[in-house]
Amino acid sequence: MALELAPSPALAPLASERPRAFSGIQPSGIVHLGNDLGAVRNYVRLQYDYDAIYCIVDYHALTTTHDGTLLRERTREMAASLLALGLDPEHCTLFVQSDRPEHTELAWLLATVTPVSWLERTPTYKEKKLNQPDDVNHGLLTYPVLQAADIVIYKATVVPVGRDQAAHLELSREIVRAFNARYGPTFPEPQAVFTDAPVVLGTDGVRKMSKSIGNTIDIFGAPELIRKQVMSMVTDTKRILRTDPGRPAVCNVCQLHRHFGADYEEIWDGERTARTGCVDTKKLLAERIIAYYAPARERYLELISKPAMVDEVLAAGAARLKPLAEATLAEVHAKMGLR
Numbered sequence: 001m002a003l004e005l006a007p008s009p010a011l012a013p014l015a016s017e018r019p020r021a022f023s024g025i026q027p028s029g030i031v032h033l034g035n036d037l038g039a040v041r042n043y044v045r046l047q048y049d050y051d052a053i054y055c056i057v058d059y060h061a062l063t064t065t066h067d068g069t070l071l072r073e074r075t076r077e078m079a080a081s082l083l084a085l086g087l088d089p090e091h092c093t094l095f096v097q098s099d100r101p102e103h104t105e106l107a108w109l110l111a112t113v114t115p116v117s118w119l120e121r122t123p124t125y126k127e128k129k130l131n132q133p134d135d136v137n138h139g140l141l142t143y144p145v146l147q148a149a150d151i152v153i154y155k156a157t158v159v160p161v162g163r164d165q166a167a168h169l170e171l172s173r174e175i176v177r178a179f180n181a182r183y184g185p186t187f188p189e190p191q192a193v194f195t196d197a198p199v200v201l202g203t204d205g206v207r208k209m210s211k212s213i214g215n216t217i218d219i220f221g222a223p224e225l226i227r228k229q230v231m232s233m234v235t236d237t238k239r240i241l242r243t244d245p246g247r248p249a250v251c252n253v254c255q256l257h258r259h260f261g262a263d264y265e266e267i268w269d270g271e272r273t274a275r276t277g278c279v280d281t282k283k284l285l286a287e288r289i290i291a292y293y294a295p296a297r298e299r300y301l302e303l304i305s306k307p308a309m310v311d312e313v314l315a316a317g318a319a320r321l322k323p324l325a326e327a328t329l330a331e332v333h334a335k336m337g338l339r
């Protein structure tokens with residue numbers, strides 16, 4: 001079936017009577033299971049009831065990625081991934097952050113109401129300082145201010161994210177309160193919304209699934225890769241022998257089965273009674289993940305072979321947002337006393 005994605009450049013204006021949702025995702029390579037279960041599923045769901053705006057945050061990616069060619073490729077790949085996973089340009093606006101430079105201007109304005117101490121205590125800043133000690137750039141510190149600008153420039157009230165973003169969202173709310181207190185009511189306080197899997201653990205079964213840790217399951221990877229990643233998963237560490245009863249509540253493989261079949265309780269029962277071993281449960285999970293994502297993977301591969309189509313969607317998205325971003329900036333300029 002031919003893919004028909006590109007909307008006409010004269011997209012309808014955003015329907016202002018609907019509440020607005022916004023979220024950003026980094027163009028940092030592969031899309032993993034944590035991204036989908038923790039956030040992208042909600043992007044797809046919300047697009048039907050909200051004015052949903054989704055942004056590929058390449059400005060943010062510059063804090064960790066310094067290869068221009070790679071960043072450009074990954075930005076398009078992320079767009080193709082999101083479209084393949086179900087974002088529909090007729091129901092949402094998908095664009096690239098650097099195509100709307102008003103975000104960075106608003107970030108500067110918001111920075112003037114944001115105490116440095118708020119930024120220094122951000123958990124991700126502390127983490128990144130440890131992870132990239134030779135590159136503690138200013139962008140890492142000020143990242144949450146840009147994130148707040150991304151959201152509030154469209155006056156979004158709902159932000160679908162994984163739980164790892166909760167602290168950033170709280171900071172966005174504090175920045176909004178600080179701005180509104182100084183210059184009068186301007187921005188609504190955005191609320192995070194989570195899926196039923198707000199923190200997906202990685203293959204190590206301990207830490208959040210994350211590309212920088214390298215504990216991911218790559219949903220658009222080749223089936224052999226997905227099998228290898230799932231088979232490497234750490235299960236219940238107290239289940240040493242095949243005959244030991246398993247504990248589904250602490251087994252990451254069992255927990256992930258919840259998202260890939262209505263029969264997960266039966267699978268858990270098999271583990272609890274040691275009827276099934278961890279290897280069987282992992283094999284089944286791998287096959288289910290492969291089958292579940294196969295249609296999206298096919299769409300992804302097709303989209304990535306048609307870059308012009310993807311670029312057109314992104315350009316139309318950015319064009320559609322221009323009046324909104326400019327209106328917010330004009331309002332902020334007036335309130336702050338800028339000419």
Ligand code: AQP
Binds near residue numbers: 035210
């Ligand atoms: N493990 C996860 N569980 C639940 N939600 C998650 N998200 C990411 N990992 C998990 C959510 O996915 C959205 C996009 O996140 P991002 O832009 O931070 O993307 P990422 O770069 O893919 O996240 P990583 O892998 O954790 O990146 P690194 O390792 O580079 O820091 C967000 O809503 C996020 O909450």
